[in-house]
Amino acid sequence: MRFLGARPGKGNDAMFSLFDQPIDSAELRRRYDAPEAGAFVVFEGVVRNHNGGRSVTSLEYEAYRETAIAEGEKVLGEARARFDIVDLACVHRVGSLQIGEVAVWVGVAAAHRDAAFSACRFVIDEIKSRVPIWKKEYYADEEQRWL
């Protein structure tokens, strides 16, 4: 997988990445699991075929790259400090996506499930709120709209 910006790694390496190719969830799962983790929680944000009563055919994501990576890493750093976890990562797509593709992947390894679930929820909520990434929807009636 070719990452844009910081390359995700283990431990305290850069953990938030933008990616312009399909996300390989299984590979990410293998990369971020740890023998000391009794729990691994994954959130996959997937492109669905409808929004607001309209039929969606595809999506496009665009990012203010340097600031998105910096803010994304800040979110993950906050999660590390706030929750008792072993490792975590987030990969967000940019470019065009089809229905069913993973747009964002968040993975958290922890000794116990409480922290893994809580950290994962925190990360996706904060990423959606704070990271400068924008989504454009394309509809079946050939209209398109930036959300």
Add this chain to the structure above:
Amino acid sequence: MSIDGAIMKKSAVQLDHADPIQVSLHYFAILREERGLESEKIYTLGRTAGELYDKLRGVHGFTPDPSCLKVAVNDEIVSWERILDEGDNIVFLPPFSGG
């Protein structure tokens, strides 16, 4: 001259862009589409980030109202009252919709 007097005088000079300054603009999402460019360098008489956006909106007809945008200067999100300097990199940020 007292220290306060010196600071006040410096601020008064900074607030007055008698000459245009050159800034770099970067556009994303709907602003990029409406401007038709990813980035550009312009000269502006706008003193603040807010004044600059108002001027650009008047020229290019940007849809977003400033009340729903944020503005970043040199990679830092700032207030619309931020005084602009020569060489600043400015990005107007529509509401984020990632995730």
